Amino acid sequence: MRLPKFDPEAFGRWSEGIARYMGTAKFIVYMTVLIAAWFAWNTLAPVRLRFDPYTFTFLTLILSLQASYAAPLILLAQNRQTDRDRLAMEEDRRRAAMQKADTEFLAREIAALRIALGEVATRDFLRSELTRLADELDEAALRREKRARMEWEEDHP
Numbered sequence: 106m107r108l109p110k111f112d113p114e115a116f117g118r119w120s121e122g123i124a125r126y127m128g129t130a131k132f133i134v135y136m137t138v139l140i141a142a143w144f145a146w147n148t149l150a151p152v153r154l155r156f157d158p159y160t161f162t163f164l165t166l167i168l169s170l171q172a173s174y175a176a177p178l179i180l181l182a183q184n185r186q187t188d189r190d191r192l193a194m195e196e197d198r199r200r201a202a203m204q205k206a207d208t209e210f211l212a213r214e215i216a217a218l219r220i221a222l223g224e225v226a227t228r229d230f231l232r233s234e235l236t237r238l239a240d241e242l243d244e245a246a247l248r249r250e251k252r253a254r255m256e257w258e259e260d261h262p
Contacts, residue, residue, distance in 0.1 A: 117185050124182035127175060140164070 126132055143164050147157045157163040226234075 120178040121182040
């Protein structure tokens with residue numbers, strides 16, 4: 106005996122739609138109205154028009170049938186949601202690992218830049234060195250002038 110084939114994804118979407126609808130206030134209101142109408146018809150209508158006498162056996166059967174189908178459909182929808190949540194969590198975990206690796210890389214790069222900047226001459230250092238060199242050049246120029254004057258004085262007594 107061959108059973109008909111069906112698309113599990115389409116069936117899953119259909120079951121999620123039913124489960125989603127059954128979880129709304131609209132469904133509860135409609136179900137309440139239907140049951141109230143059922144009770145009213147089968148208690149207030151003429152006896153020959155009643156289709157479910159006082160013990161409401163047919164209503165009980167219908168509600169049991171609905172519950173027997175609703176429970177597996179809700180479980181199927183929950184399982185599909187669990188699968189989606191698991192995939193989303195794995196994706197979040199993968200992204201977090203990538204972000205952590207990127208953050209660690211950037212931290213290493215910043216540390217390398219700080220070390221490199223420690224070896225770079227600052228403006229104050231350059232200014233002090235240039236001032237010191239200018240002073241040394243001035244002193245050397247003064248010494249040359251003195252030496253040149255002394256040599257001139259020795260040559261021209």
